[in-house]
Amino acid sequence: MKILVSVKRAIDYNVRIQIAPDGSGVVKNGVKHSMNPFDEIAVEQAIRWKEDGTATEVVAVAIGDDTVAEQLRTALAFGCDRAIHVKTDDDVQPLTAARVFQALAERESPDLFLMGKQAIDDDANQTGQMTAAKLGWPQATFASKIELGDGRATVTREVDAGLETLSVDLPAVVTVDLRLNEPRYLKLPNIMKAKKKPIEDMAFDELGVAAAAPIETVTTKAPPKRGGGVMVDTVDELVAKLKEKSLI
Amino acid sequence: MSHKILVIADHHDGQLLDATGRAVTCAGQLGADIDVLVLAHDGQAIADAAARLAGVARVHLVDNPANEHPMAATLAPQIVAFAADGGYSHVLGPNTTFGKDLMPRVAALADVPMVTDVMAVHGPYEFDRPIYAGNAITTVRAPEGQLLVASVRCASYIAAAANGHASVAPATTEAELPDHTRFVSLEHAESDRPDLQTASKVISGGRGVGSEENFRIVYDFADKIGAAVGASRAAVDAGYVPNDMQVGQTGKIISPELYMCFGISGAIQHLAGIKDAGTIVAINKDPEAPIFEIADIGLVGDLFEIIPALDAAVS
Numbered sequence: 425m426k427i428l429v430s431v432k433r434a435i436d437y438n439v440r441i442q443i444a445p446d447g448s449g450v451v452k453n454g455v456k457h458s459m460n461p462f463d464e465i466a467v468e469q470a471i472r473w474k475e476d477g478t479a480t481e482v483v484a485v486a487i488g489d490d491t492v493a494e495q496l497r498t499a500l501a502f503g504c505d506r507a508i509h510v511k512t513d514d515d516v517q518p519l520t521a522a523r524v525f526q527a528l529a530e531r532e533s534p535d536l537f538l539m540g541k542q543a544i545d546d547d548a549n550q551t552g553q554m555t556a557a558k559l560g561w562p563q564a565t566f567a568s569k570i571e572l573g574d575g576r577a578t579v580t581r582e583v584d585a586g587l588e589t590l591s592v593d594l595p596a597v598v599t600v601d602l603r604l605n606e607p608r609y610l611k612l613p614n615i616m617k618a619k620k621k622p623i624e625d626m627a628f629d630e631l632g633v634a635a636a637a638p639i640e641t642v643t644t645k646a647p648p649k650r651g652g653g654v655m656v657d658t659v660d661e662l663v664a665k666l667k668e669k670s671l672i
Numbered sequence: 673m674s675h676k677i678l679v680i681a682d683h684h685d686g687q688l689l690d691a692t693g694r695a696v697t698c699a700g701q702l703g704a705d706i707d708v709l710v711l712a713h714d715g716q717a718i719a720d721a722a723a724r725l726a727g728v729a730r731v732h733l734v735d736n737p738a739n740e741h742p743m744a745a746t747l748a749p750q751i752v753a754f755a756a757d758g759g760y761s762h763v764l765g766p767n768t769t770f771g772k773d774l775m776p777r778v779a780a781l782a783d784v785p786m787v788t789d790v791m792a793v794h795g796p797y798e799f800d801r802p803i804y805a806g807n808a809i810t811t812v813r814a815p816e817g818q819l820l821v822a823s824v825r826c827a828s829y830i831a832a833a834a835n836g837h838a839s840v841a842p843a844t845t846e847a848e849l850p851d852h853t854r855f856v857s858l859e860h861a862e863s864d865r866p867d868l869q870t871a872s873k874v875i876s877g878g879r880g881v882g883s884e885e886n887f888r889i890v891y892d893f894a895d896k897i898g899a900a901v902g903a904s905r906a907a908v909d910a911g912y913v914p915n916d917m918q919v920g921q922t923g924k925i926i927s928p929e930l931y932m933c934f935g936i937s938g939a940i941q942h943l944a945g946i947k948d949a950g951t952i953v954a955i956n957k958d959p960e961a962p963i964f965e966i967a968d969i970g971l972v973g974d975l976f977e978i979i980p981a982l983d984a985a986v987s
Contacts, residue, residue, distance in 0.1 A: 546803050566772075585860050593853075644808050645809050655969075
């Protein structure tokens with residue numbers, strides 16, 4: 425079985441983001457970036473299948489400028505066999521990303537396309553579903569358990585009502601949630617080995633994909649602050665305050 | 673130009689969900705011509721409930737056994753076909769897991785971009801939405817002259833009142849439905865407690881609660897004051913509670929009047945889920961816990977002493 429797994433570079437989840445004073449966006453220069461944590465879970469899952477013999481080849485794919493190569497190297501250090509880097513300096517929104525991933529999937533013919541359920545920068549939660557739609561493939565989003573076999577994936581999904589299980593024919597797009605697995609820590613020998621693995625660079629224009637009409641950002645601002653919190657010292661004081669507000 | 677808005681109904685177990693009413697409220701800020709599309713099996717009661725939502729002009733019910741379980745691959749082509757036939761300018765869904773799964777598939781089939789988590793409307797194509805777990809709010813402008821697909825951040829809207837009288841009509845679409853996706857099961861914890869997403873009071877526990885057994889004290893206090901129960905990701909990951917109780921960026925985003933949390937330190941991902949709460953009360957034994965930065969009322973102490981004292985005080 426061949427698996428494609430997408431990787432996005434995003435500001436590290438531990439960073440407290442700063443908003444540019446002119447409202448143009450979030451400050452990215454000089455800020456630590458890493459692989460989107462949901463994508464890391466997707467990569468980990470693909471590699472576990474490689475290790476247990478379920479997957480024969482795992483290919484990491486990413487779209488973006490030169491810096492994205494760093495995250496593809498990380499994916500290779502996890503154990504991906506090779507990587508494809510679709511290069512563009514432009515901001516890539518989900519519909520455009522889906523068109524690119526469609527083109528890559530048509531070229532690579534994987535049995536499974538794994539993705540993080542959302543990226544923690546734009547929080548859009550769209551690219552997996554859009555890619556599935558473009559390919560006409562089934563989708564199973566928010567996966568916390570995936571079983572492969574018999575040309576099908578049985579996927580347990582974290583939904584508002586609880587845990588839903590779907591059976592989808594392969595090839596399919598599956599987007600992963602937090603509880604699917606816990607990604608490993610990378611060991612130095614694997615990081616060294618990853619440097620020798622191939623990353624295929626591809627210019628965006630080579631793919632024959634048109635960028636979608638973009639959603640423009642008008643301005644970016646800080647959320648309204650919640651202010652005026654107080655500390656109380658006793659349960660009685662707390663209860664008095666809640667009663668004052670008619671909350672209990 | 674006048675706009676024609678289609679809201680996709682979210683429902684479960686034959687009941688219309690409150691999230692649909694919230695999406696209708698958002699739709700009302702876009703224009704006055706609002707229809708609701710119910711895709712269901714035996715969905716008459718759901719459609720009737722949607723017809724009572726104030727501001728809704730018409731409810732269309734596509735009743736089909738294939739729509740018994742909400743699978744995006746099955747629903748999306750029907751929505752795209754229906755929206756095109758009806759000349760709709762906007763298609764909105766709630767940002768529940770139903771809408772999050774479905775709406776991007778709708779947008780991609782229509783080959784248009786999508787706006788996730790609309791939290792404020794500035795115009796028919798200009799919206800505010802949160803990014804970076806709600807640590808920034810961005811105003812975005814979507815392309816005009818094509819279908820606008822969006823999900824509505826339910827916590828930002830109150831549900832439309834149930835005093836309307838829209839018409840209900842059966843509908844069909846020409847969409848071809850795929851057979852590559854099959855529903856297997858839904859594991860659903862039955863509870864008599866209020867629903868976490870709509871409750872006016874929510875009591876949450878975190879890693880500090882310590883175990884599944886210890887969560888009993890949280891449930892008991894919640895029952896005493898008629899609250900729903902939530903949890904932090906840490907508590908879910910540790911197996912204290914099921915996943916559907918997770919509050920935060922990737923769990924449920926809620927806006928109760930009262931949010932009381934015990935033993936939750938306040939990771940930004942958790943705070944993203946509670947920013948719209950009316951009053952946030954934090955109880956934690958660590959005075960440096962970040963939760964106190966956004967709490968309206970904070971109390972430093974041991975939750976195993978404070979909950980029984982609270983319980984006694986409200987008796």
